[in-house]
Amino acid sequence: MNPFTNGPSRRSILFGGAAVGAGALLAGCTSNADNSTKNDTGQTKVTGGDNAALGKTVTIGFSAPAADHGWIRAITDNAKKQAALYKDVKFSQVDAGADAPAQIAALQTLIQQKPDVIVLLPQDGAQLTATGKAAMEAGIQVVNLDREFSDAGAARLLIKGDNYGMGLAAGQYIGAKLKGHANPVVAEIAGIDNLPLTQDRSRGFRDGLAQYGLKVTNRVAAQFTVQSGQDVTANLLQAAQRIDAIWNHDDDQGVGVLAAIKQAGRKEFFMVGGAGSLDAMEHIKSGDSPLEATVTYPPTMASSAVSLARLIGQGKGMSDLVELQVPKQIVLTSETITKSNVDKYLPLGFRS
Amino acid sequence: MIDVASPAAASAKRAGWWRGDGSEPVRRNLGLVGVLVLLYLVGALARPDIFLHGGRLWSNELTVLTQASSIGVITIGMTFVMISGGIDLSVGALLALASVWSTTVATQSYGPGVMILAALLVGAGSGLVNGILIAYGRMVPFIATLATMVAARGLAQKISGKLTQIVKVTSFNRIAEWRPLGIPLLVIIFVVVAVLAWVLLNRTTFGRRTVAIGGNAEAARLAGINIRRHTLLVYTLSGLCCGIAAVMVTAQATAGSSDHGNLYELNAIAAAIIGGTALTGGRGTIVGSVLGVLVFTQIYNLFIVKNLQTEYQQIAQGVIIVAAVLIQQFRVAALRRPVPPGA
Numbered sequence: 001m002n003p004f005t006n007g008p009s010r011r012s013i014l015f016g017g018a019a020v021g022a023g024a025l026l027a028g029c030t031s032n033a034d035n036s037t038k039n040d041t042g043q044t045k046v047t048g049g050d051n052a053a054l055g056k057t058v059t060i061g062f063s064a065p066a067a068d069h070g071w072i073r074a075i076t077d078n079a080k081k082q083a084a085l086y087k088d089v090k091f092s093q094v095d096a097g098a099d100a101p102a103q104i105a106a107l108q109t110l111i112q113q114k115p116d117v118i119v120l121l122p123q124d125g126a127q128l129t130a131t132g133k134a135a136m137e138a139g140i141q142v143v144n145l146d147r148e149f150s151d152a153g154a155a156r157l158l159i160k161g162d163n164y165g166m167g168l169a170a171g172q173y174i175g176a177k178l179k180g181h182a183n184p185v186v187a188e189i190a191g192i193d194n195l196p197l198t199q200d201r202s203r204g205f206r207d208g209l210a211q212y213g214l215k216v217t218n219r220v221a222a223q224f225t226v227q228s229g230q231d232v233t234a235n236l237l238q239a240a241q242r243i244d245a246i247w248n249h250d251d252d253q254g255v256g257v258l259a260a261i262k263q264a265g266r267k268e269f270f271m272v273g274g275a276g277s278l279d280a281m282e283h284i285k286s287g288d289s290p291l292e293a294t295v296t297y298p299p300t301m302a303s304s305a306v307s308l309a310r311l312i313g314q315g316k317g318m319s320d321l322v323e324l325q326v327p328k329q330i331v332l333t334s335e336t337i338t339k340s341n342v343d344k345y346l347p348l349g350f351r352s
Numbered sequence: 353m354i355d356v357a358s359p360a361a362a363s364a365k366r367a368g369w370w371r372g373d374g375s376e377p378v379r380r381n382l383g384l385v386g387v388l389v390l391l392y393l394v395g396a397l398a399r400p401d402i403f404l405h406g407g408r409l410w411s412n413e414l415t416v417l418t419q420a421s422s423i424g425v426i427t428i429g430m431t432f433v434m435i436s437g438g439i440d441l442s443v444g445a446l447l448a449l450a451s452v453w454s455t456t457v458a459t460q461s462y463g464p465g466v467m468i469l470a471a472l473l474v475g476a477g478s479g480l481v482n483g484i485l486i487a488y489g490r491m492v493p494f495i496a497t498l499a500t501m502v503a504a505r506g507l508a509q510k511i512s513g514k515l516t517q518i519v520k521v522t523s524f525n526r527i528a529e530w531r532p533l534g535i536p537l538l539v540i541i542f543v544v545v546a547v548l549a550w551v552l553l554n555r556t557t558f559g560r561r562t563v564a565i566g567g568n569a570e571a572a573r574l575a576g577i578n579i580r581r582h583t584l585l586v587y588t589l590s591g592l593c594c595g596i597a598a599v600m601v602t603a604q605a606t607a608g609s610s611d612h613g614n615l616y617e618l619n620a621i622a623a624a625i626i627g628g629t630a631l632t633g634g635r636g637t638i639v640g641s642v643l644g645v646l647v648f649t650q651i652y653n654l655f656i657v658k659n660l661q662t663e664y665q666q667i668a669q670g671v672i673i674v675a676a677v678l679i680q681q682f683r684v685a686a687l688r689r690p691v692p693p694g695a
Contacts, residue, residue: 031458032517217659226516229605260604
């Protein structure tokens with residue numbers, strides 16, 4: 001008989017107890033209940049007038065990618081919340097999967113269910129065009145959200161943000177402020193470089209700066225994630241000893257950009273953000289960082305898309321327009337948020 | 353200790369520096385130092401204002417070391433796993449899970465101490481799960497850690513609700529800002545972890561057992577090593593390294609996110625491999641892995657200070673991995689060649 005196998009040793013009781021205790025401690029740590037203000041009341045809207053009146057019930061199918069990104073998350077949240085505001089809207093969301101083929105498969109199931117309208121933010125505009133067409137041919141109206149189909153016939157309505165305009169607005173803001181500086185250093189922190197949206201933003205930025213005779217001196221590309229934002233910025237700040245202005249394409253990665261700036265102790269420049277997250281707006285309001293403006297690319301477009309999908313389903317037009325139907329295309333303008341107007345925009349800010 | 357890394361050991365007695373005797377890892381590491389020197393020369397040509405200027409070079413290299421610190425700690429854990437003959441694909445996901453767990457509203461309310469503890473416990477605990485699956489569930493490491501990789505990322509997304517969890521505890525963020533004696537704390541942590549790991553691998557029975565199991569698991573078992581328990585410990589160690597790296601990354605980014613540590617598993621494996629760690633186990637050094645990480649981070653830094661597109665940097669990274677593995681192949685081929693008489 002081995003005396004050591006007679007039951008748990010002191011050591012195993014000690015370690016077992018520690019493990020149980022650690023487990024209990026950790027389990028209590030997963031709560032994310034946030035007592036601070038839930039700041040999303042401004043991201044949905046129902047206007048009065050004839051269009052608000054209860055109409056024919058419209059079934060709206062919805063599909064958007066689900067990346068770990070504040071903006072993308074806000075798109076889905078806004079669509080859901082906007083739909084919940086209408087008593088005559090039935091909302092049915094399908095998972096967009098991880099890539100375009102997965103989203104196509106999911107949409108085929110949705111088309112079988114014959115909703116009245118489908119609101120679709122494609123994983124990839126070109127790859128989802130055929131699916132949009134198939135839905136239209138099946139008698140389902142398609143609202144194409146943000147990422148454009150390669151064929152306009154595949155959607156009843158396109159509603160999207162203005163990536164070029166966003167870059168242009170950032171370039172003009174920086175250009176106006178740096179006018180008269182000798183050899184200003186302008187840095188650009190882009191998002192994922194091979195996306196058309198990043199290329200459009202950069203083109204707009206170059207054009208905006210060019211109006212003031214300026215050029216981008218240093219350009220880096222992050223991955224739309226906080227960690228990549230921190231990483232490229234830490235290195236960028238070594239590349240340029242003096243910087244006059246930075247434009248960062250994306251407020252989500254901007255959390256990391258601002259962290260790297262703080263860690264390097266740099267403050268000789270000002271920074272412009274992009275998208276319009278709540279965090280960015282709070283920094284602009286308090287003035288505690290170089291971030292002094294951000295150019296919007298609002299995820300509230302999803303709320304608007306659901307509203308318009310309802311009108312399309314009911315055969316109604318937009319009340320301020322003369323036409324009897326919703327227009328074919330809506331491009332949102334990119335607005336510049338600064339300390340002077342940030343209070344107006346705060347309710348629109350999304351959590352990153 | 354029985355020497356089970358047999359091919360290398362047996363050939364050590366044979367003459368010829370190309371055949372890989374006992375000093376082979378040293379030469380390989382010198383080779384990596386040579387690559388680093390080469391990178392500095394490239395830097396001196398491309399940006400003399402930084403690389404030939406004492407103050408700016410110091411500042412730039414501290415940045416490189418800081419940005420290398422989290423992936424460096426992960427690579428050190430990975431090195432132990434790979435030397436033991438395994439692989440850990442879950443490191444990036446475990447980092448993300450630990451960072452998210454330690455930055456929830458609830459955890460943050462307990463302050464920086466609990467946040468750090470939570471990250472370390474989640475990392476080590478998840479590593480323990482890997483170890484149990486592999487050692488006692490008899491799963492292939494590749495499959496087991498692939499499963500935990502997917503599951504841990506998913507759990508991280510579930511807990512965070514896919515939101516970036518901004519750290520409001522400023523004392524925690526100071527981990528990435530504090531510079532005792534002018535050296536960033538993150539670099540100090542990296543160095544301390546590397547030194548401890550070197551001692552653990554080279555000066556303890558734990559390290560020798562790791563090498564023995566990776567070299568020949570059956571021989572190690574016959575020599576009386578409890579392979580299961582040891583495997584469990586190795587994966588727990590890797591998980592703990594993920595927890596340490598999670599604290600570093602979270603403080604740097606000032607946020608926890610299920611996106612953290614993206615592709616860290618591949619970067620860590622690549623760095624370990626160019627550092628001379630064998631995918632087949634039984635061979636590898638801490639110094640080599642650290643140098644491997646530094647080579648990649650220095651290349652990344654060079655591309656940004658030279659204002660070049662990052663895709664070239666990915667190409668360069670790929671070329672270096674291929675070159676390093678080819679050198680390793682030639683070395684193995686040289687070992688297997690019969691020794692001519694009189695050599």
